[in-house]
Amino acid sequence: MCSLILLITSQNSPLSQAFTYHPSPTHKHITSPTYTSHRMTANVIDGKAIAATIRAELTNKLSSLPSDIKSRPGLAVMLVGSRKDSQTYVRMKQKACADCGMESFLEEYPNGEEVTEDTLLTKIQEWNQDDKVHGILVQLPLPKHISEEKILREVDPKKDVDGLHPANTAKLFSTSTHAGAVKLNWKDFTSIPFHIPCTPQGCIELLDRINDGKGIDIEGKNAVVVGRSNLVGMPVAMLLLHRNATITIVHSRTKNIESILQQADIVVAAVGRANMVQASWLKPGCIVIDVGINSVDAPDTKRGYKLVGDVNYAEAKEVCEWITPVPGGVGPMTIAMLLRNTVNSWERATGQKDQ
Numbered sequence: 001m002c003s004l005i006l007l008i009t010s011q012n013s014p015l016s017q018a019f020t021y022h023p024s025p026t027h028k029h030i031t032s033p034t035y036t037s038h039r040m041t042a043n044v045i046d047g048k049a050i051a052a053t054i055r056a057e058l059t060n061k062l063s064s065l066p067s068d069i070k071s072r073p074g075l076a077v078m079l080v081g082s083r084k085d086s087q088t089y090v091r092m093k094q095k096a097c098a099d100c101g102m103e104s105f106l107e108e109y110p111n112g113e114e115v116t117e118d119t120l121l122t123k124i125q126e127w128n129q130d131d132k133v134h135g136i137l138v139q140l141p142l143p144k145h146i147s148e149e150k151i152l153r154e155v156d157p158k159k160d161v162d163g164l165h166p167a168n169t170a171k172l173f174s175t176s177t178h179a180g181a182v183k184l185n186w187k188d189f190t191s192i193p194f195h196i197p198c199t200p201q202g203c204i205e206l207l208d209r210i211n212d213g214k215g216i217d218i219e220g221k222n223a224v225v226v227g228r229s230n231l232v233g234m235p236v237a238m239l240l241l242h243r244n245a246t247i248t249i250v251h252s253r254t255k256n257i258e259s260i261l262q263q264a265d266i267v268v269a270a271v272g273r274a275n276m277v278q279a280s281w282l283k284p285g286c287i288v289i290d291v292g293i294n295s296v297d298a299p300d301t302k303r304g305y306k307l308v309g310d311v312n313y314a315e316a317k318e319v320c321e322w323i324t325p326v327p328g329g330v331g332p333m334t335i336a337m338l339l340r341n342t343v344n345s346w347e348r349a350t351g352q353k354d355q
């Protein structure tokens with residue numbers, strides 16, 4: 001059954017010319033198709049370059065501000081605990097702010113096990129009232145004794161540049177199709193009057209900027225999201241839906257993930273399992289956005305480890321038409337979107353943009 005589906009979809013695919021199908025002459029049932037030579041190598045989606053373009057646009061906007069301006073965009077970041085990966089991400093976010101002419105404020109609690117929820121809530125309340133702070137980001141995960149939900153709920157939704165407050169999530173999960181609903185322009189995220197999580201926003205922005213800036217038409221495509229996290233899987237599925245894709249979310253309890261993925265024109269992998277998605281699960285000619293950043297042992301490298309995605313990149317790039325590398329794909333986009341959300345928030349707070 002799976003082989004049959006693969007055969008049908010590959011005939012319709014832009015890559016169908018590159019594959020030659022050889023059914024076995026001695027068997028009536030197709031078991032597995034074999035492909036001969038000239039496979040096409042995918043176009044690599046250069047997230048680093050696309051993120052640099054967006055950051056340059058923001059830098060440009062801020063550099064033209066009068067030097068005596070009272071308020072520049074400001075991002076406040078809370079880091080609880082001493083996880084090395086979180087420390088690295090927070091450092092990168094702070095540097096990105098400085099590079100594009102924004103203020104950043106860091107509140108660190110290295111003894112994560114000792115900090116109380118009340119201490120964190122008080123700091124957030126302070127930032128909510130602070131006119132210099134336009135964006136608040138609580139780096140996740142938090143230590144186990146702290147309720148993430150309680151902390152994220154405390155952030156003023158207008159300053160919630162991570163898009164994780166329930167008020168922002170609810171708006172993202174509303175289709176606004178009922179009579180009289182305000183129609184939002186999902187093709188311009190900067191026009192959306194609430195905050196959208198950064199990594200999912202970055203995934204869609206990549207789809208919009210590939211192909212020499214022409215992007216690809218998401219409408220009507222089959223999009224399969226692997227993973228159902230609050231940070232990525234669920235919100236990226238909503239964004240794809242708002243762009244009129246037909247969405248499927250697969251997860252740890254899904255049966256036959258492979259056969260579902262074989263129908264996908266767009267795959268977003270956000271499950272956090274190194275090299276999980278195999279090339280044979282992909283429809284030839286599909287687009288792969290790999291959100292995973294997984295560290296695997298690499299004894300022959302200087303650091304002893306390397307970063308890989310959720311998709312088996314080396315094999316997948318022989319099957320799909322577009323693919324993001326890891327690192328250098330989605331990762332840089334997350335920071336670019338965080339900066340953009342903060343600038344949007346600042347523009348709204350200072351009356352430069354409608355609420």
Ligand code: GUN
Pocket residue numbers: 137138139140141162198199231334
């Ligand atoms: N930890 C990993 N990714 C993220 C993110 O996008 N936002 C926050 N707040 N924490 C994270």
